[in-house]
Amino acid sequence: MTDDTPQTRRPLRVLAAMSGGVDSAVAAARAAEAGHDVTGVHLALSANPQSFRTGARGCCTIEDSRDARRAADVIGIPFYVWDLAERFREDVVEDFVAEYEAGRTPNPCLRCNEKIKFAALLDKALALGFDAVCTGHYAQVILREDGTRELHRASDMAKDQSYVLGVLDERQLAHAMFPLGDTVTTKEEIRAEAERRGLAVAKKPDSHDICFIADGDTQGFLSKRLGRAEGDIVDESGTKVGTHEGAFGFTIGQRKGLRIGTPAADGKPRYVLDISPVTNTVTVGPAAALDVDALTAVKPRWCGTAPSGPGTYTAQLRAHGEETEVSAELVDGALEVTFTTPVRGVAPGQAVVLYQGTRVVGSATIASTRRAVAAV
Template sequence: MTETPGAAPDAFPGAPTGPRTGPRLRVLAAMSGGVDSAVAAARAVEAGHEVTGVHLALSANPQSFRTGARGCCTVEDSRDARRAADVIGIPFYVWDLAERFRAEVVDDFIDEYRAGRTPNPCLRCNEKIKFAALLDRALALGFDAVCTGHYATVRLTDDGRRELHRSHDQAKDQSYVLGVLDDRQLAHALFPLGDTGATKDEIRAEAERRGLAVARKPDSHDICFIADGDTQGFLARHLGSAEGDILDQDGTKLGTHQGAHGFTVGQRRGLRIGHPTADGKPRYVLDISPVENTVTVGPAEALDIAALTAIRPRWCGGTAPEGSGRYTAQLRAHGAETPVTTEVVDGELRVAFDAPVRGVAPGQAVVLYDGTRVVGSGTIAHTTAAR
């Protein structure tokens, strides 16, 4: 069954009916067609919950999306999710959220690059689709929680608050891309894979024991809505080509490009400047100006920043911290943590690094941690050079 956006809640025959008693939850399991979400759904059933599987149709033309290891929006994925639900023994439905996904994730991605920023569409999808559009509809239909295959952990504190923590498997930890979740969303989130110490290999072995055909399916990579993995080509098709200048830090023209959107801060390859620096060292992208359509390049050390300002901060399981705080910050999905001092000023998050960090681009997310606990996140708006 495919439910279209805007359908009334009672149009969904898989919605639970009657009163709920005890710890048994009514769970909507988001099933991407991959091994992680399939095992998560199976574990939710094993835990005694009443589980219904749902696959999100996020493309208006899914057959155009590449199958296999790239992306998670293919017809093949929908079929894999359905087969997994059949093996687990749960009802299964497909929800069409393509229009919402286009507006909230794809168009936002394009607009951010148009403005010279480098967005993370996975965070945007978690915030606006999986734990907003999907969760809101799930609650309206009488479900208690949304279950996903993310590697992260939700813990309940003594005073009844919920906290988001890193997964036990640090190599697969996905708490960074969940750093946008607020207290309400955490209250209705289940992450069955993050609560155990199982590694990805062990999850695959578990899927095989359960008879799930996705046990050997490759992980998805890259950006799911870019079929061929060619991000620059995708942006060129949507933003067009416009010749501009590549400049050094003094404003000297070194070459030209066909669109500033084809570059990211910290990029080294593909500059095609044509001649080396006086000292023979490589140049990196330092700044992108969409208004002037210029790209500024320079030495690696010029990428070092001492501080940043992040906008639209979101706090996981609590309110904004008061005064200055000491945390660690993660700046990329699989990046290392670095010690920072933070302060919230006029609704903006100010972050000062103990030691300079390199290659941070506006549009990326900064996620704060207190030990393993996710404190909150923000979208990087400005950076301050280390010197």
Template sequence: MSDHMLPPANGRRLRVLAAMSGGVDSAVAAARAVEAGHDVVGVHLALSAKPATLREGARGCCTIEDSRDARRAADVIGIPFYVWDMAERFREDVMDDFVAEYKAGRTPNPCLRCNEKIKFAALLDKALGLGFDAVCTGHYARIVEHPDGSRELHRSVDMGKDQSYVLGVLDSDQLAHAMFPLGGDTKGDVRLEAERRDLAVAKKPDSHDICFIADGDTQGFLAKHLGTERGDIVDASGTKLGEHDGAYAYTIGQRKGLRIGHPAADGKPRYVLDISPVNNTVTVGPVEALDVDRLVGIRPRWCGPAPAGVVDCTAQVRAHGEETAAVAEVVDGQVRVRLAEPIRGIARGQAVVLYAGTRVIGSATIDATA
């Protein structure tokens, strides 16, 4: 088994489409693909119908400035560069999905959806249609290739930057055409390399938060799309404690901003335990009620063959969360996971990603917890 980076095991020169966001990671990834001898074309995805001119610090991405940074990097690397308009597809598959999930009382991860629906579906499909062999991105993850040509998705060596969680939605066919040149390096190494390559983005800050909510005001974004709908804040017994202007503004595990009129009998803080869109209520209670040791995932995506029987693994439920020992089993198309230790504050709509060591087994959307 070999750690698949660049070039492919058979040494064939590939036609590679490098997705260039305008950041340092994708620029260095594209440069490495060229250095490995591949025929590389850079493309920047225009994901907003009305992109801002400038990024707000490290918030957001996909601005006009980012497009220009990507073009300048492509010029330095010496590859052709194009901007592809995918704003409508992004709105339908990522933004509309994001709003619909919150409306349904769930907490989605738009980065997973973007990787699944945009970068490794819409973009990859277009790339293959144009005769490209692979899509190259600056994600921190590794692809390991076996002698028989089968591939596995693994964690990055830089655990602080590891992005295998948001790539856990990729299936075998998508992994067969994916290229992640940065998985064997640290972020510091990549920035130093960018400086050596005279890439102006070497010191550009990483983007954070949700790219289409550049100001970081998720509640304001949702209010604009969903409006206000007054409802009750209740305890586990159904006793009304306060009111809210929209259940979508709350997340499981939230403590601050609950607008509760009087303290709990024991004087301890209360947390959001449940969000019900059916009766527009938010249920709050003690922190220990947030502990979850069982969950059910729907719409599984496997980075290889689906697991058979009961599988010992580790589970990760947040992009930057820790992994927990678990056992998982696929039953009637659902993934049932039992955690060795409780995890606090898991919300429906989040993804659970399963690992065998550093290998990603697959992922599922959390539909129920206990």
């Protein structure tokens, strides 16, 4: 919500999701300062929270819970810890493992926003009489004159997080509050604000990587869950050029860690082009073979009314990726996207998020890609 919308002109009962980091603490403080009746909540997402963090990694530990509680005390708001570990395991962790097992590359942060923060948490908040869930995401919800809501990029593009929020529908947007999204401030200024407010998390390192993989070793995590399964690495002609210990340990576009003993004929680096979980085979080839000019995406979710007919948009394919011009159309429930200029390294399982200007139109999960014809 932005400060100029009618819904923010009256005090709301707001549930502030507090991860224990600086962004969510400042967001909660701003919501309280705006006159809302704010309650802080930390989500316990692991049955063994010590395992979810090492140094600056992750965001779901006992340490984080205590940091969130201290921040709530300074702000002067009630604070609770809600146990959503089982729901998180089923909807995020198990989904993550299953997607990699199927040869796809998922985005767990996007799934957490869809299934946990703006589904399980929001549903519980509404049942308890709260009006909105507040988070430290950098994005904006704008209320139009006709009463509809739109999700827009943050004012500061450098910190924009609208890509991982593209799964939110209009009902969820109606109860979402992002107090950091409509101000252009650097992270240093957010930390300075936290320090002025007396929040001890002002100097806390940012979390990064995947919160439930404490050491950042995704392949090691998957190996423990799925077991090692030796298979072949082949080139585009099908010739074996190496072996691997599990196709799930690779993603489309990967260059490092291939451990291919046989050099390419042209001496240039090779990249992962395809992953076949059925045959446990990984195909590698030149960078040019990564170019795709179209994709099909499934399970579309719209931030408002679904578009009708073909349209021209920009698309973002990664959380910190650049926008690219596309045309897109719903065909038999799937989103068909064609790129104006071929793009490289698009992996099934990733999300494609469509934009019109700064407005998020919607999101869908990439199911397949069409390889561009490489120049000879």
